[in-house]
Amino acid sequence: MTYIQVTGGKKLYGDIEVQGSKNAVLPILAASVLHSGVTTIHHCPDISDVQCMIRILDSIGCNVKKEGSTVIVDASQLNNYRIPDEYVARMRSSIILLGPLLGRQHFVTISYPGGCTIGARPVDLHVKGLKRLNAEIIEANDLLTCMATKLLGSEIKLDFPSVGATENILLAAVLAEGTTIISNAAKEPEIEELCEFLICMGAKIEGVGTETIVIQGVDSLHDCEYTVKADRIVTGTYMAAVAATGGKVILRGAVETYLEEVIEVINRMGCITQSSPEGIVVTQKSKPKAYDLLRTRPYPGFPTDLQSPVMAALTIAKGNSILIENIFEARYKVVKDLVKMGANIEVEGKIAIIRGVASLHGASVKAHELRGGAALVIAGMIAKGTTDIHSIEYILRGYEDICRDLQTLGATINYIEET
Numbered sequence: 001m002t003y004i005q006v007t008g009g010k011k012l013y014g015d016i017e018v019q020g021s022k023n024a025v026l027p028i029l030a031a032s033v034l035h036s037g038v039t040t041i042h043h044c045p046d047i048s049d050v051q052c053m054i055r056i057l058d059s060i061g062c063n064v065k066k067e068g069s070t071v072i073v074d075a076s077q078l079n080n081y082r083i084p085d086e087y088v089a090r091m092r093s094s095i096i097l098l099g100p101l102l103g104r105q106h107f108v109t110i111s112y113p114g115g116c117t118i119g120a121r122p123v124d125l126h127v128k129g130l131k132r133l134n135a136e137i138i139e140a141n142d143l144l145t146c147m148a149t150k151l152l153g154s155e156i157k158l159d160f161p162s163v164g165a166t167e168n169i170l171l172a173a174v175l176a177e178g179t180t181i182i183s184n185a186a187k188e189p190e191i192e193e194l195c196e197f198l199i200c201m202g203a204k205i206e207g208v209g210t211e212t213i214v215i216q217g218v219d220s221l222h223d224c225e226y227t228v229k230a231d232r233i234v235t236g237t238y239m240a241a242v243a244a245t246g247g248k249v250i251l252r253g254a255v256e257t258y259l260e261e262v263i264e265v266i267n268r269m270g271c272i273t274q275s276s277p278e279g280i281v282v283t284q285k286s287k288p289k290a291y292d293l294l295r296t297r298p299y300p301g302f303p304t305d306l307q308s309p310v311m312a313a314l315t316i317a318k319g320n321s322i323l324i325e326n327i328f329e330a331r332y333k334v335v336k337d338l339v340k341m342g343a344n345i346e347v348e349g350k351i352a353i354i355r356g357v358a359s360l361h362g363a364s365v366k367a368h369e370l371r372g373g374a375a376l377v378i379a380g381m382i383a384k385g386t387t388d389i390h391s392i393e394y395i396l397r398g399y400e401d402i403c404r405d406l407q408t409l410g411a412t413i414n415y416i417e418e419t
């Protein structure tokens with residue numbers, strides 16, 4: 001097994017190109033099956049979740065080609081109604097294929113996505129929404145079987161602005177008969193990107209980026225070409241890294257408008273953030289400042305996916321910080337390993353109190369989930385000595401090459417083959 005070894009103490013300087021967005025490209029790849037033709041998607045990140053989605057598309061009859069960071073999907077020969085269990089077990093977000101496969105072939109079966117390392121993550125809102133579009137859904141023997149003789153547009157008010165449920169309903173509504181109105185929809189930038197992609201394919205959508213999305217069903221779509229934007233969570237991870245280590249970094253391609261709340265938080269931690277035509281420039285001249293109270297919220301609030309990376313930076317802030325995790329109930333798994341590295345963190349339910357310490361020290365630690373893994377990398381870069389991070393398969397799900405990026409910025413970080 002490979003692990004990551006980081007030796008702390010270096011400030012970060014230089015510039016890197018931010019990879020394409022994981023959370024945008026996954027539903028976009030899923031959306032490609034709506035069209036009996038070819039879609040070309042540029043700036044796809046080379047991460048294991050994208051590889052998994054490509055394998056799923058292959059397994060249901062798509063012809064998928066990868067040329068550098070471009071993925072070309074020909075979905076004209078779909079021939080399978082069942083998403084293979086091995087992929088559902090590996091990637092929970094394979095649930096996002098329900099909507100488009102229902103739309104395209106009116107029948108789909110998927111094993112029930114089980115628990116997840118960051119919380120229970122039920123799919124009740126997906127199921128409720130699709131049923132409102134006239135789908136029949138049978139939940140039995142750990143299987144979700146969805147069918148519809150005809151999907152019919154409807155008004156759907158989500159109980160919570162779930163990202164996945166908004167995407168699934170949106171995807172099913174594109175080829176439904178009539179008009180669908182999703183209210184209390186999630187407003188995450190990835191949904192805006194999905195809408196842009198669908199519109200490029202010929203879908204009729206209004207209210208893009210708002211909490212009310214209106215979809216007018218169409219009979220068919222056409223070939224299209226789309227470029228995925230820079231990943232706002234990867235951008236935010238590297239901003240948190242600079243806030244922690246100090247230095248000056250240019251994040252090329254980063255989309256400032258998607259990061260307003262994150263930039264405010266990073267600035268309050270002592271950084272100066274400027275946007276330029278090239279991307280975002282982050283400068284940190286001091287140790288990070290403590291953050292009195294930071295709450296995760298649905299977009300445009302502070303993203304849950306950046307809670308752990310920011311927590312890692314706050315471990316060495318002068319003073320106490322409080323985090324409240326409002327989205328996923330089990331998202332403090334990284335705390336145990338940060339404490340092992342010398343952090344002083346107390347967790348009670350949704351609340352984490354971080355009492356800043358003078359420094360962390362290297363240790364052998366283990367990633368338990370994607371963003372917690374990235375947080376350990378940041379902790380390793382500010383720790384005295386060497387940190388070994390194991391179970392890096394979680395990190396590879398969302399970061400194309402975190403060692404390459406941080407080496408470019410001057411960090412001492414490497415993949416080590418375990419013998």
Ligand code: UD1
Pocket residue numbers: 022023024026093119120121122123124125126127160161162163164165186188190303304305327328329
């Ligand atoms: C997506 C992102 C993930 C991000 C999250 C919140 C992808 C691939 N993943 O996950 O990185 O952290 O948004 O921004 O885009 N819920 C229900 N019932 C449902 C659906 C969700 O109770 O049917 C709950 C979840 O358990 C969770 C909350 O709603 O507590 C938010 O989940 P949701 O917005 O759906 O997140 P995901 O789409 O799973």
